[in-house]
Amino acid sequence: MDIPGLPARRAALNLVDAVLRRGETLDQAAGAALARVKGDADRALARAIAGETLRWKVDLDALIDSATRQRLPDDAKPRAVLQLMLAQVLRLETPPHAVIATGLSLLIGGPRRLAHGVFSTLMKQNAALPGVPTLPEDVAGRWGERGDAIAAALAEPPPLDLALRDPDATAEWAERMGGTSLLPGHLRLPRGTAVEHLPGFRDGAWWVQDLAASLPARLLGPGEGRTALDLCAAPGGKTMQLAAQGWQVTSLDNSKRRLERLRENLARTRLEAEVVLADALAWEPEQKFDAILLDAPCTATGTARRHPDVLHRIGPRQIEEMADLQARLVQRAAGWLKSGGRLVYAVCSLEAEEGEDQVVPAGLSPLPITTGELPAGLVPTPSGSLRTDPGMLAENGGLDGFFVSRWTKD
Template sequence: MKPPRRPSSRHEPDGPGVPTRRAALKLLDAVLRRGLALEQALDSAAQGLAPNDRGLAHAIAAEVLRRLPDLDALIDSATKQQLPDDAKARFALRIALVQALALGTPGHAAISTVLPLVDGGPRKLVHGVFGTLVRQGVTLPEPPTLPDAVALRWHAAWGDQMIEDAERAIAVPPPLDLTLRDAQVAPDLPGKSLLPGHLRLDEKGPVVMLEGFAEGDWWVQDLAASLPARLIGKDTGTALDLCAAPGGKTLQLAAAGWQVTAVDVSESRLARLHENLERTGLSAEVITADLLVWKPRAQADAVLLDAPCSATGIFRRHPDVLHRVRPSLIREMAELQGKLLFRAAEWVKPGGILVFSTCSLEPEEGEAQLAAFLKARSDYAIAPIRAEELPHGVMPRADGSLRLLPGTLADVGGLDGFFIARLTRNP
């Protein structure tokens, strides 16, 4: 395989397909070297790209992150000296290999579009390693391998089966779940309902083109993420949705009849909630504020705290968490969750409901938080979650809380990882 001729000038415009791979390289650098979230880095990395190219850059980077240990193992098998983890040549090879071995890109296109990324660097090395591996007929293992640090941490918490389930979960694109504004009005779309007011689609397409979107009949929300608000139930009382963005739980509470106040520190993330409130015709008071400073005007009948966390439970959709979440971040998030949970507890009326949830697979951000809270607050008790409130096949824990792991409902598309506890405040 003969490498393309090098550009005569470093300022020569990129050829077809190269800007997209350059954006993918920037995304990977942002996640792996700077510790940014993939979505957080997308606008800057893909600046100037057409929507389709932007989507492809994201898809390439995400697939690299799903298969990073296996890609690096292949690269290391074909080099005499191991490339540094942050070497541009390693990044370029990751991008070329994942296209050829996982995304169906022809080999010549996969390599020709990444060689310009290492101009002024080891182009011959990149071309040679790629060619060697292709000639050997290498493949990527199925399912993908979890990063060692993640596998060790999760194994200590949950055991062998969880690791196997997590590896299978990351290999399959997650389903698209819809939460219906009115459980009695389902769109005419192919799919299955796992709970009243829910639809899991059989096929994906542009969301805005699906039946019922423009009419506000539904919004996209993973089934696991919909459970905390479901467990509050229907009412006409007052409810606080804390850490509300992007707003799916606010919409659920409003649709269930609650008078909702939604609070989040991020004004930009609340923009989607404003858009969805307008689209669905639902209403809520939306406040941009720091919950460590803000206080409500009065106590509420129900408070939902979907607390900030490491987000390791959504690794299927956001594989960057497998690589950028460190124990230090988990500790930091756990400390913040504790502060927020104790503040939120003061805002519940006697006899009211407090639901605490995190989209994390770390016990420090779930079970440990609940135990510490109940030890300190004798005025609260668990209101046990019942099996009939959950999708068929999902069972609450013995103490009445709920832990969702990667193997939960795997036979019908799985669920994101979550911890949820429902509490009542003694009158």
């Protein structure tokens, strides 16, 4: 019989292994890793342990190395188990005796004595983590001088952001739900809130969407019945924004499963869009559009607050592959735009190759973003684009890292 809590710890170990060894996202790994974990609470615990382990991995490794005479190999199972054990004590405030009972049981047939000794030594030394997680060396090198502020924002998972179907009702919803708002149509609540139980969920009054993720669609303005194409649209946050702003929306994505979620979200919010299952690199529209929103596939390093796996599985190869795909998508989208139409390009990435280094397609001219279009505290770049990172608006709970450019068809 399993020790109580052991399945959740075993699942957390499998989640971390899938990220570090196979390069999977936590979401991709969750299906297999959590299959034998019963109950929502234990599944959430497994995700929390894995997330905090990845968020603080560099510092957890430093603690482990300080308590061993001979450094454990990076891929040694005792190191992985010790990472999980320390994350539980130092981040989730799990009692040490419970951590020992479940952690050492993951090493049956292995060096349990070594792991027990290292853990006990660190507990006697009152081991502690720094106030800010240390970034992996390669990540710190890529993010440069922004790295310290970004790392500080990664210390805690982010709050919950909602996008409201009716921006005019922002004050009403803020009072009703006890939230704060950084601009009309946005509501911020403390993390840990059960989304399905919040007022307005069943009525479709809002959807979950990070503040930064809501900005690209806003930059297309009111639709007034004109046509808009939402490329790479699932799971639907930006499609719902555009529909609520009065656009006639065509939503395209190449994932059947993710489009099903988009349709569910449209039904819940009672908003309409034409949904198309297709590959944007092969699809051809029957008409040109007044506006196109391309929230392109990317490395998603800007979402490290909620997806700390990106700190460990993204490198130069993935960045180069994504930048190439983005360039091809931009070129195709540019050909589908009416004269005088607007194209907004966005990525939730902190990498310059996916943002600042992308070239404006032939036939398009920059349409600079203005300060008045943005939440207080954010300003456009000198070139008229927008760059956000998790270190911005920190006093208000921060936001994801995004790059956004806006162009118009000549």
